[in-house]
Amino acid sequence: MDLNALNFSTNFSTLDWWIVAAYMVGTLVIGILVTRYVANMADYVVAGRALKPYLAVATMIGTELGLVTVMYSAQKGFTGGFAAFHIAVVAAVVTFFVGLTGFIVVPLREMGVMTIPEFYERRFSRGVRVVGGFILAASGILNMGMFLKAGSLFVTGITGMTSDLHLKLVMTGLLVLVLVYTILGGMVSVVITDYVQFVVLSFGILVTCGFAISELGWDNIIDTVVKLKGEAGFNPFHSEGFGTPYVLWMVFLGLISCSVWQTAVMRACAAESTKVVRKQYMWSSIGFLIRFLIPYFWGISALVYAYHHPALRAFFFPGHEVDPNVTLLAMPVMLGRLLPVGVIGILTAGMLAAFMSTHDSYLLCWSSVITQDVIAPLAKERLSTRARIFLARLFIFLIGVFLLVWGLWYPLGQDLWDYMAITGAIYFVGAFAVLVGGIYWRRASTAGAYAALACGLLALFGLKPLQQLVHLDLGSEIVGLWSVGLAAAAMIAFSFLFPDRNANALRKTAAEESS
Amino acid sequence: MRFWIDFWTVTFLVGVGVFALLAVVVTIGGIGDIRSLFKSISEQHESETGSGQAD
Numbered sequence: 001m002d003l004n005a006l007n008f009s010t011n012f013s014t015l016d017w018w019i020v021a022a023y024m025v026g027t028l029v030i031g032i033l034v035t036r037y038v039a040n041m042a043d044y045v046v047a048g049r050a051l052k053p054y055l056a057v058a059t060m061i062g063t064e065l066g067l068v069t070v071m072y073s074a075q076k077g078f079t080g081g082f083a084a085f086h087i088a089v090v091a092a093v094v095t096f097f098v099g100l101t102g103f104i105v106v107p108l109r110e111m112g113v114m115t116i117p118e119f120y121e122r123r124f125s126r127g128v129r130v131v132g133g134f135i136l137a138a139s140g141i142l143n144m145g146m147f148l149k150a151g152s153l154f155v156t157g158i159t160g161m162t163s164d165l166h167l168k169l170v171m172t173g174l175l176v177l178v179l180v181y182t183i184l185g186g187m188v189s190v191v192i193t194d195y196v197q198f199v200v201l202s203f204g205i206l207v208t209c210g211f212a213i214s215e216l217g218w219d220n221i222i223d224t225v226v227k228l229k230g231e232a233g234f235n236p237f238h239s240e241g242f243g244t245p246y247v248l249w250m251v252f253l254g255l256i257s258c259s260v261w262q263t264a265v266m267r268a269c270a271a272e273s274t275k276v277v278r279k280q281y282m283w284s285s286i287g288f289l290i291r292f293l294i295p296y297f298w299g300i301s302a303l304v305y306a307y308h309h310p311a312l313r314a315f316f317f318p319g320h321e322v323d324p325n326v327t328l329l330a331m332p333v334m335l336g337r338l339l340p341v342g343v344i345g346i347l348t349a350g351m352l353a354a355f356m357s358t359h360d361s362y363l364l365c366w367s368s369v370i371t372q373d374v375i376a377p378l379a380k381e382r383l384s385t386r387a388r389i390f391l392a393r394l395f396i397f398l399i400g401v402f403l404l405v406w407g408l409w410y411p412l413g414q415d416l417w418d419y420m421a422i423t424g425a426i427y428f429v430g431a432f433a434v435l436v437g438g439i440y441w442r443r444a445s446t447a448g449a450y451a452a453l454a455c456g457l458l459a460l461f462g463l464k465p466l467q468q469l470v471h472l473d474l475g476s477e478i479v480g481l482w483s484v485g486l487a488a489a490a491m492i493a494f495s496f497l498f499p500d501r502n503a504n505a506l507r508k509t510a511a512e513e514s515s
Numbered sequence: 516m517r518f519w520i521d522f523w524t525v526t527f528l529v530g531v532g533v534f535a536l537l538a539v540v541v542t543i544g545g546i547g548d549i550r551s552l553f554k555s556i557s558e559q560h561e562s563e564t565g566s567g568q569a570d
């Protein structure tokens with residue numbers, strides 16, 4: 001996509017560049033200064049356990065509200081209209097349900113595991129841990145493969161940079177910043193910078209919503225969506241919009257996001273008690289609602305804004321199917337033209353901080369999974385601590401290189417949200433069957449676990465470029481739901497066909513073990 | 516369609532309202548929590564130094 005042809009201009013000024021630069025430098029300085037309070041590695045854990053409630057909520061919401069979340073959600077709002085709100089509501093309801101019932105998360109907390117692959121080994125075998133760990137890391141790394149691209153499109157859209165070369169330079173610059181930030185670390189500093197990010201973003205988000213409604217008019221927003229999308233722009237079950245299979249897929253995704261995704265599980269397992277886990281989830285449901293709802297609204301506002309501006313209308317509504325890279329650009333372009341000088345700078349600074357902290361968390365997470373759950377078990381736990389740290393840092397660097405190459409090369413071909421749902425599904429389709437089977441069904445066997453994990457790979461066929469290669473044309477929600485069903489069937493069938501040894505003395509389920 | 520328009524309007528207003536309230540409460544409360552966090556860490560360092568513990 002050659003953005004040079006667009007000739008867009010935005011309100012982003014020199015003052016806003018200074019605001020962004022000052023915020024970035026300020027964050028790094030805070031991070032370095034606060035690190036002086038950290039005398040040893042254990043202080044990170046102490047900081048975590050010493051978190052009082054307001055700081056904990058700020059950190060939690062700061063972690064949830066990342067730049068990439070905003071980008072893919074805004075794109076969904078642009079393409080789906082108000083009907084996209086169903087994803088936010090479903091996510092909130094499901095998270096609340098998990099908190100109420102303790103489904104999956106409470107037994108995991110009781111077992112004291114810190115990672116899903118660790119559960120695999122305790123319940124099934126080391127082999128399942130290695131295979132599961134590999135699939136988890138691969139899925140997670142693919143999942144974050146578009147992060148850098150989404151972040152760069154945001155920066156170029158909101159600042160008015162429209163050159164392909166600038167996009168590549170921004171991508172490289174952001175990556176270097178993230179790698180430096182991750183390596184410098186900041187143990188306690190992560191919590192403090194999350195708080196600052198929360199304050200800045202909250203202000204930016206609320207002001208932006210105010211500007212959008214004031215400039216565009218609520219009635220005008222509704223009328224334009226009615227005109228452009230009809231009932232499909234509001235009713236998520238409408239066959240010309242999302243449709244019932246998609247809504248069901250979102251229910252499953254909502255369940256997975258809060259109970260099976262690695263970062264969510266780590267947070268639950270770090271809670272003081274199962275009572276805290278339940279409360280944490282019930283309160284988190286508000287966070288899940290907001291993290292999607294407001295960006296969806298920004299996307300809807302971008303749809304309305306672009307439609308009513310002739311120069312943008314020709315670009316965003318060309319009369320044929322629009323490249324997903326184009327629809328991703330709609331929201332930042334709108335923000336760049338709607339928000340006044342100063343406010344743009346503050347919002348951009350907050351978004352970039354969110355971008356960095358998300359990368360920090362995920363780079364550490366996936367490199368740890370590869371080191372702890374794949375390499376270390378294969379080395380029969382003979383790896384020294386020093387070797388593990390070295391490997392983790394090496395993988396952080398290698399993953400960073402992959403992000404740069406993948407972001408530049410991979411043709412998205414579908415909405416970013418759907419790409420992320422499918423790449424995540426490679427892991428969680430199998431993981432869900434293995435977790436539910438392992439926790440709640442005594443007969444779940446190692447063979448069943450392997451089969452379920454393998455079925456997760458079928459989710460790859462939800463990716464548009466792969467579908468084109470094999471001449472397939474299916475909605476990602478259809479591929480996802482079928483993969484879920486097949487994984488569950490494989491777990492059941494293979495568990496019956498190939499029970500674990502000592503089947504007569506059936507292994508206790510994790511739920512029984514923890515009670 | 517009217518039902519969905521009204522439903523999403525109310526959802527949006529409630530969501531933004533709750534978030535605005537949360538933002539104010541957490542911003543103000545977080546300042547006190549940061550002070551407590553540093554105090555807690557400093558006290559732990561003092562007790563570790565006093566007992567001669569090293570990491």
